[in-house]
Amino acid sequence: MQITVRYFASIREAMGTGSEELDTSATTVGALREALMTRSEAAAQALAHGKAVRMALNQDMCSADAVLKAGDEVAFFPPVTGG
Numbered sequence: 001m002q003i004t005v006r007y008f009a010s011i012r013e014a015m016g017t018g019s020e021e022l023d024t025s026a027t028t029v030g031a032l033r034e035a036l037m038t039r040s041e042a043a044a045q046a047l048a049h050g051k052a053v054r055m056a057l058n059q060d061m062c063s064a065d066a067v068l069k070a071g072d073e074v075a076f077f078p079p080v081t082g083g
Contacts, residue, residue, distance in 0.1 A: 001025075003024060003032075004021055004022070004073040005073075007075075008076070011076050011077060011078060014045065015039075015043055024068070028064060029062055030063075030065060032074060033047050033053070036076075053077070053078065056075040
């Protein structure tokens with residue numbers, strides 16, 4: 001299925017792009033994260049399970065078990081701090 005994946009901040013830097021259209025067989029956001037981690041060492045480090053990575057599905061925060069469907073937009077980003 002075709003989805004849009006967006007990356008922000010340090011994850012964008014590690015992935016080498018801000019967004020991409022992706023054909024995936026992943027059925028959940030967590031499975032997509034796993035698949036993306038296999039792309040390169042930089043991706044594996046940026047999306048590693050020990051890292052605090054926030055995920056959003058169609059601009060709503062989600063957990064790893066959120067179900068994907070064709071046309072969805074998934075975003076990965078580090079926690080945001082402000083002040």
